[in-house]
Amino acid sequence: MGNQKLFKGSLQTIILKLLNENDKMYGYEITQKVKELTKGELKITEGALYPALHKLEADGLLYVEVAKVGNRLRKYYKLTENGTKETVNKLAEMQEFLKTMQHLVNPKFSLE
Template identity: 75%
Template sequence: MKTNNLYKGSLTTIILKLLNEHDKMYGYEITQKVKEITKGELNITEGALYPSLHKLEADGLVDVEFRKVNNRMRKYYMLTELGTQETVNKLAQLEDYIRNMRALVNPKFRTLD
Protein backbone atom coordinates (compact mmCIF):
# COMPACT_ATOMS: atom_id res chain seq x y z
CA MET A 1 0.00 0.00 0.00
CA LYS A 2 1.41 3.36 -0.99
CA THR A 3 0.14 5.06 2.18
CA ASN A 4 2.12 2.87 4.60
CA ASN A 5 4.06 6.02 5.57
CA LEU A 6 0.86 7.41 7.05
CA TYR A 7 0.78 4.47 9.47
CA LYS A 8 4.40 4.69 10.64
CA GLY A 9 3.65 7.16 13.42
CA SER A 10 0.84 4.90 14.64
CA LEU A 11 2.74 1.61 14.80
CA THR A 12 3.23 1.74 18.57
CA THR A 13 -0.47 2.44 19.07
CA ILE A 14 -1.42 -0.40 16.72
CA ILE A 15 0.80 -2.86 18.63
CA LEU A 16 -0.45 -1.72 22.04
CA LYS A 17 -4.09 -1.94 20.95
CA LEU A 18 -3.67 -5.47 19.56
CA LEU A 19 -1.90 -6.65 22.71
CA ASN A 20 -4.67 -5.08 24.77
CA GLU A 21 -7.29 -7.02 22.78
CA HIS A 22 -5.45 -10.36 22.63
CA ASP A 23 -3.65 -10.67 25.98
CA LYS A 24 -0.43 -11.95 24.43
CA MET A 25 0.83 -12.30 20.87
CA TYR A 26 4.05 -13.17 19.06
CA GLY A 27 5.53 -10.99 16.34
CA TYR A 28 4.36 -12.84 13.24
CA GLU A 29 0.89 -13.11 14.76
CA ILE A 30 0.79 -9.32 15.12
CA THR A 31 1.72 -8.79 11.46
CA GLN A 32 -0.91 -11.25 10.31
CA LYS A 33 -3.64 -9.75 12.52
CA VAL A 34 -2.93 -6.29 11.10
CA LYS A 35 -3.08 -7.67 7.58
CA GLU A 36 -6.35 -9.46 8.37
CA ILE A 37 -8.00 -6.43 10.00
CA THR A 38 -6.99 -4.11 7.14
CA LYS A 39 -7.88 -6.69 4.47
CA GLY A 40 -4.29 -6.66 3.24
CA GLU A 41 -4.06 -2.88 2.98
CA LEU A 42 -1.40 -2.58 5.68
CA ASN A 43 1.59 -4.88 5.87
CA ILE A 44 3.92 -4.40 8.81
CA THR A 45 7.43 -5.58 8.05
CA GLU A 46 9.67 -7.32 10.54
CA GLY A 47 12.08 -4.40 10.11
CA ALA A 48 9.45 -2.06 11.52
CA LEU A 49 7.76 -4.39 14.01
CA TYR A 50 10.64 -5.79 16.03
CA PRO A 51 12.42 -2.50 16.78
CA SER A 52 9.06 -1.17 18.01
CA LEU A 53 8.48 -4.24 20.19
CA HIS A 54 12.01 -4.00 21.60
CA LYS A 55 11.49 -0.31 22.44
CA LEU A 56 8.16 -1.09 24.12
CA GLU A 57 9.93 -3.76 26.17
CA ALA A 58 12.79 -1.41 27.09
CA ASP A 59 10.26 1.24 28.12
CA GLY A 60 8.50 -1.22 30.43
CA LEU A 61 5.28 -1.25 28.42
CA VAL A 62 5.46 -4.93 27.46
CA ASP A 63 6.77 -8.07 29.07
CA VAL A 64 7.94 -11.11 27.19
CA GLU A 65 7.36 -14.77 27.75
CA PHE A 66 9.07 -17.63 25.94
CA ARG A 67 7.13 -20.77 25.09
CA LYS A 68 8.14 -23.89 23.28
CA VAL A 69 5.87 -24.44 20.28
CA ASN A 70 6.52 -27.27 17.81
CA ASN A 71 10.00 -27.79 19.25
CA ARG A 72 10.89 -24.10 18.77
CA MET A 73 10.97 -21.24 21.25
CA ARG A 74 8.43 -18.51 20.53
CA LYS A 75 8.57 -15.06 22.14
CA TYR A 76 5.19 -13.74 23.26
CA TYR A 77 4.57 -10.10 24.10
CA MET A 78 2.02 -8.91 26.65
CA LEU A 79 1.16 -5.54 28.16
CA THR A 80 2.39 -4.51 31.56
CA GLU A 81 0.18 -2.37 33.80
CA LEU A 82 2.08 0.68 32.53
CA GLY A 83 1.52 -0.57 28.97
CA THR A 84 -2.22 -0.77 29.57
CA GLN A 85 -2.23 2.84 30.79
CA GLU A 86 -0.14 3.94 27.82
CA THR A 87 -2.57 2.19 25.46
CA VAL A 88 -5.39 4.36 26.80
CA ASN A 89 -3.25 7.50 26.34
CA LYS A 90 -2.14 6.57 22.81
CA LEU A 91 -5.68 5.75 21.71
CA ALA A 92 -6.93 9.11 23.01
CA GLN A 93 -4.14 10.89 21.14
CA LEU A 94 -4.95 8.98 17.96
CA GLU A 95 -8.65 9.79 18.25
CA ASP A 96 -7.79 13.50 18.59
CA TYR A 97 -5.52 13.27 15.56
CA ILE A 98 -8.20 11.55 13.48
CA ARG A 99 -10.80 14.12 14.52
CA ASN A 100 -8.50 17.00 13.57
CA MET A 101 -7.51 15.45 10.24
CA ARG A 102 -11.17 14.79 9.42
CA ALA A 103 -11.97 18.45 10.10
CA LEU A 104 -9.05 19.60 7.98
CA VAL A 105 -9.91 17.50 4.93
CA ASN A 106 -13.72 17.58 5.10
CA PRO A 107 -15.56 20.84 5.86
CA LYS A 108 -18.70 19.02 7.03
CA PHE A 109 -16.76 17.84 10.13
CA ARG A 110 -15.75 21.37 11.14
CA THR A 111 -17.38 23.00 14.11
CA LEU A 112 -17.14 26.73 14.40
CA ASP A 113 -17.60 28.07 17.90
Protein backbone atom coordinates in the same frame (compact mmCIF):
# COMPACT_ATOMS: atom_id res chain seq x y z
CA MET B 1 6.56 -0.55 -3.68
CA GLY B 2 4.17 2.28 -2.98
CA ASN B 3 2.92 0.59 0.15
CA GLN B 4 4.01 3.10 2.73
CA LYS B 5 0.46 3.75 3.77
CA LEU B 6 1.37 3.21 7.34
CA PHE B 7 1.83 6.72 8.58
CA LYS B 8 4.85 7.07 10.73
CA GLY B 9 4.14 7.16 14.40
CA SER B 10 1.09 4.92 14.42
CA LEU B 11 2.79 1.55 14.78
CA GLN B 12 3.29 1.66 18.55
CA THR B 13 -0.34 2.53 19.09
CA ILE B 14 -1.47 -0.31 16.85
CA ILE B 15 0.65 -2.81 18.74
CA LEU B 16 -0.60 -1.61 22.12
CA LYS B 17 -4.21 -1.68 20.96
CA LEU B 18 -3.93 -5.25 19.71
CA LEU B 19 -2.26 -6.43 22.91
CA ASN B 20 -4.94 -4.71 24.90
CA GLU B 21 -7.57 -6.72 23.06
CA ASN B 22 -5.78 -10.03 22.81
CA ASP B 23 -3.94 -10.39 26.08
CA LYS B 24 -0.83 -11.92 24.53
CA MET B 25 0.50 -12.02 21.02
CA TYR B 26 3.75 -12.79 19.24
CA GLY B 27 5.34 -10.75 16.51
CA TYR B 28 4.37 -12.73 13.50
CA GLU B 29 0.84 -12.99 14.82
CA ILE B 30 0.64 -9.20 15.00
CA THR B 31 1.62 -8.80 11.36
CA GLN B 32 -1.05 -11.28 10.34
CA LYS B 33 -3.71 -9.75 12.54
CA VAL B 34 -3.13 -6.29 11.12
CA LYS B 35 -3.23 -7.63 7.59
CA GLU B 36 -6.48 -9.40 8.37
CA LEU B 37 -8.15 -6.49 10.17
CA THR B 38 -7.27 -4.04 7.42
CA LYS B 39 -8.00 -6.40 4.56
CA GLY B 40 -4.42 -6.21 3.41
CA GLU B 41 -4.21 -2.44 3.40
CA LEU B 42 -1.70 -2.16 6.21
CA LYS B 43 1.30 -4.39 6.10
CA ILE B 44 3.58 -4.28 9.11
CA THR B 45 7.09 -5.07 7.99
CA GLU B 46 9.37 -7.07 10.23
CA GLY B 47 12.04 -4.39 10.04
CA ALA B 48 9.59 -2.01 11.67
CA LEU B 49 7.83 -4.41 13.99
CA TYR B 50 10.63 -6.08 15.91
CA PRO B 51 12.52 -2.90 16.76
CA ALA B 52 9.20 -1.39 17.85
CA LEU B 53 8.47 -4.33 20.12
CA HIS B 54 11.95 -4.14 21.61
CA LYS B 55 11.52 -0.45 22.25
CA LEU B 56 8.16 -0.90 23.94
CA GLU B 57 9.72 -3.58 26.07
CA ALA B 58 12.70 -1.40 26.94
CA ASP B 59 10.27 1.37 27.88
CA GLY B 60 8.56 -1.00 30.27
CA LEU B 61 5.23 -1.14 28.45
CA LEU B 62 5.56 -4.78 27.41
CA TYR B 63 7.12 -7.89 28.79
CA VAL B 64 8.01 -11.15 27.12
CA GLU B 65 7.15 -14.76 27.67
CA VAL B 66 9.17 -17.11 25.54
CA ALA B 67 7.42 -20.28 24.44
CA LYS B 68 8.59 -23.23 22.44
CA VAL B 69 5.99 -24.42 19.98
CA GLY B 70 6.98 -27.63 18.30
CA ASN B 71 10.58 -26.97 17.48
CA ARG B 72 10.22 -23.27 17.07
CA LEU B 73 10.60 -20.27 19.28
CA ARG B 74 7.85 -17.80 19.99
CA LYS B 75 8.07 -14.59 21.97
CA TYR B 76 4.73 -13.68 23.41
CA TYR B 77 4.30 -10.06 24.37
CA LYS B 78 1.96 -8.80 27.06
CA LEU B 79 1.13 -5.36 28.40
CA THR B 80 2.62 -4.38 31.71
CA GLU B 81 0.52 -2.33 34.11
CA ASN B 82 2.17 0.77 32.80
CA GLY B 83 1.61 -0.46 29.27
CA THR B 84 -2.11 -0.64 29.87
CA LYS B 85 -2.14 2.96 31.07
CA GLU B 86 -0.13 4.11 28.10
CA THR B 87 -2.47 2.28 25.76
CA VAL B 88 -5.34 4.40 26.99
CA ASN B 89 -3.33 7.56 26.43
CA LYS B 90 -2.08 6.57 23.01
CA LEU B 91 -5.52 5.54 21.85
CA ALA B 92 -7.04 8.80 23.02
CA GLU B 93 -4.27 10.67 21.24
CA MET B 94 -4.86 8.67 18.09
CA GLN B 95 -8.61 9.31 18.18
CA GLU B 96 -7.92 13.00 18.63
CA PHE B 97 -5.52 12.99 15.73
CA LEU B 98 -7.93 11.13 13.48
CA LYS B 99 -10.71 13.53 14.32
CA THR B 100 -8.53 16.56 13.76
CA MET B 101 -7.20 15.23 10.50
CA GLN B 102 -10.61 14.19 9.30
CA HIS B 103 -11.87 17.65 10.05
CA LEU B 104 -8.92 19.18 8.27
CA VAL B 105 -9.10 17.23 5.06
CA ASN B 106 -12.83 16.74 4.93
CA PRO B 107 -14.82 19.05 7.20
CA LYS B 108 -18.10 17.70 5.89
CA PHE B 109 -17.63 14.29 7.42
CA SER B 110 -16.42 15.25 10.85
CA LEU B 111 -16.50 12.54 13.47
CA GLU B 112 -18.04 14.80 16.08
